[in-house]
Amino acid sequence: PQETRAAAPARTRRGPAPVTDVAKLCVCDLLVAQCDVNCCCDPDCSAADFSLFTTCSVPIVTGDNRLCSQKAAIYSLDVEANPPERIFKLIDQVNPSIFCIHTTNYKQALSFSSPEMPTSENFDQLLKEFGSAAFSAEPDSWNMNTDAQNPADANETYRYEYGVPIQTVDAFLRLPSPVVSSWCSDANPAAFLVNQATKCTRSLSVEKCGSIQAVSMLFYINSSILAVNITVQSVVIQSLNGMQTSLNGSDVLRLPMILDELCINVVLGVSYHITYTDAGEIIEAAASFVLGAIKKEALSIQQSFEISFTQVNTKPVPLSGNPGYVVGLPVRAGFRPQGYPFPVEILFAALNTNKYGQLTILQSTSSQDCLESQGARTPILFGYNMVSGCKLRITAAMKCQLLAQTLLDLLKGQSFPEYVASFGNSQAHNVLDWVPITHLHNSEQRIYNAFQSSCQIPVSLEIAVKWTKYGSLVNPQARIVNVTATITSTILKQLPSGRERTIPITSSVVFSDISSPAEPGYKAWPTINAKLPFDFFFPFV
Amino acid sequence: NTSHQLSSLPLQILFYLNGIYYIFYFLATLAMIVYKSEVFSYPDDFLAPDLALLLIMAVLEVLRLYLGSKGNLTEEEAPLGLSLALTVGSVILSVYFLVWQTYVLRADVVINAVLLFTYGLESVLKVVAIAAFVS
Numbered sequence: 001p002q003e004t005r006a007a008a009p010a011r012t013r014r015g016p017a018p019v020t021d022v023a024k025l026c027v028c029d030l031l032v033a034q035c036d037v038n039c040c041c042d043p044d045c046s047a048a049d050f051s052l053f054t055t056c057s058v059p060i061v062t063g064d065n066r067l068c069s070q071k072a073a074i075y076s077l078d079v080e081a082n083p084p085e086r087i088f089k090l091i092d093q094v095n096p097s098i099f100c101i102h103t104t105n106y107k108q109a110l111s112f113s114s115p116e117m118p119t120s121e122n123f124d125q126l127l128k129e130f131g132s133a134a135f136s137a138e139p140d141s142w143n144m145n146t147d148a149q150n151p152a153d154a155n156e157t158y159r160y161e162y163g164v165p166i167q168t169v170d171a172f173l174r175l176p177s178p179v180v181s182s183w184c185s186d187a188n189p190a191a192f193l194v195n196q197a198t199k200c201t202r203s204l205s206v207e208k209c210g211s212i213q214a215v216s217m218l219f220y221i222n223s224s225i226l227a228v229n230i231t232v233q234s235v236v237i238q239s240l241n242g243m244q245t246s247l248n249g250s251d252v253l254r255l256p257m258i259l260d261e262l263c264i265n266v267v268l269g270v271s272y273h274i275t276y277t278d279a280g281e282i283i284e285a286a287a288s289f290v291l292g293a294i295k296k297e298a299l300s301i302q303q304s305f306e307i308s309f310t311q312v313n314t315k316p317v318p319l320s321g322n323p324g325y326v327v328g329l330p331v332r333a334g335f336r337p338q339g340y341p342f343p344v345e346i347l348f349a350a351l352n353t354n355k356y357g358q359l360t361i362l363q364s365t366s367s368q369d370c371l372e373s374q375g376a377r378t379p380i381l382f383g384y385n386m387v388s389g390c391k392l393r394i395t396a397a398m399k400c401q402l403l404a405q406t407l408l409d410l411l412k413g414q415s416f417p418e419y420v421a422s423f424g425n426s427q428a429h430n431v432l433d434w435v436p437i438t439h440l441h442n443s444e445q446r447i448y449n450a451f452q453s454s455c456q457i458p459v460s461l462e463i464a465v466k467w468t469k470y471g472s473l474v475n476p477q478a479r480i481v482n483v484t485a486t487i488t489s490t491i492l493k494q495l496p497s498g499r500e501r502t503i504p505i506t507s508s509v510v511f512s513d514i515s516s517p518a519e520p521g522y523k524a525w526p527t528i529n530a531k532l533p534f535d536f537f538f539p540f541v
Numbered sequence: 542n543t544s545h546q547l548s549s550l551p552l553q554i555l556f557y558l559n560g561i562y563y564i565f566y567f568l569a570t571l572a573m574i575v576y577k578s579e580v581f582s583y584p585d586d587f588l589a590p591d592l593a594l595l596l597i598m599a600v601l602e603v604l605r606l607y608l609g610s611k612g613n614l615t616e617e618e619a620p621l622g623l624s625l626a627l628t629v630g631s632v633i634l635s636v637y638f639l640v641w642q643t644y645v646l647r648a649d650v651v652i653n654a655v656l657l658f659t660y661g662l663e664s665v666l667k668v669v670a671i672a673a674f675v676s
Binding site for chain 1: 583589640641645646
């Protein structure tokens, strides 16, 4: 026993010896000690079994058929005989080609090499070579590249791509979210540029409120995102009846504590705001808290978490799609400031009546009187055709020019934008991503007579938005290519005094899809890649 | 007496044909080595000796045919004898390509057999010519 134990490490185990005799080789013999159906080479089958077969699944067993002459075992069923019997023949098969292998002096040429048996000496080397998802002929050069990428420097800024979890000093930035049930799980990492908002339930009681980490502010600002500390941007205290008050001094850390049978400073909501550069580095992180109090009878609280990303030096603008417009989100629009194209740092000022930079349309009110509704406007949502309007009561006393100006203001709004974003995420500094609005004027021409001095008042504004499908066939993105605003005017005939007239004023938005039919693109035809190995003329070159 | 000529005409014809055949043999063997290295598993430390020996054989052949032809035409036995000695080397190399190459295809067997037959015939004629020159 002792000497075998000493001898064991020295002896390497070998795999089973390969079978090379064609008469003994049977690939269809899968069941041990049982006859496989239609397997004529199975040694477990008796003559009675053979008589029940219909065909031979393996008719011939040979070695490499590129050899000039080799032994072959041929199995067939003689169905003429009664009962059918198996015929086994061992023949010499001759390959007629002139390029058949006559002999070979390289032993491993025509058979698979036996793999190395792992021992304690070669285990590490084998693991390095075969342990990854793909075996490479040059594992060292590949390993060197990946090592150079992961030095894990806390000082170096780490560049993120979309969807990559944000790393902190110990793990990942956590955004607790419900998994399966509505209970909070702290293992959800926040991904870069993925705006998330989650709500989940956490079990809590007044006695344990000091000991549960996830309801204290410290838990959420403790881990710093590599080189960036998480600062507290604002703290809002929510009282028991739901009233929220914002605190002035947001530097002091408020930890949960028990006060008068209540547990106060319990984190009810966290909102992270991450600022990033366009190279993908995170330069700032701020957290806003909503702290609340829980009563003695409460067994659980609901927490809400949110994370949003803003690019540095830009104002956060709600996107209407990424990149193509999403149906139902507002169409973004803006102005070009004076002096373009010279100062390129000046961004587009989105100065519509709607402060979010959206294209708006007159909103119909219940009173339906144009002059009463003071500029109520509704944003134009992509893909939704809208019609709105009001009724204008014209009296004889109204001055035409003033009326025309008022109606124009009513239809277009205080500051009608000049440009519309062609994609839902168009940035203000990318000039080419914005489409200018074309203005057309239709004047209703009646009989050409000498009374052409009568002025015209605008009665309808039609905004026609032409959009196209852009991008790949499976995921087309909506892109606005043309926006035309057509004002139709009509001649206001002078009314006899005392009379009044009501004319309808309408404004409409129509979206039309002008995408051209998709053209499939074919990949290049495969080419035969035949070239000599680079060291073919070794050792002469 | 100008008609008394010791140079062997059959030998000279054989040298000429040998030269042409060897060019074909060299290109065919090289092409087959390329084919084998693409189709079969031909590691570098088996490929290198085969190629080296083929090139040595080519050099030897050129030298051998030149010396033999010169010796036969000038009716001198020294170059012819040297050529005979080099033939031994060529025979050994041809046997290598016939039997000890990494992969011996049927085509290899055929062209090497033809080459060996040519060498044999040449050797006989050379011996006869040397005997004629010496005496």
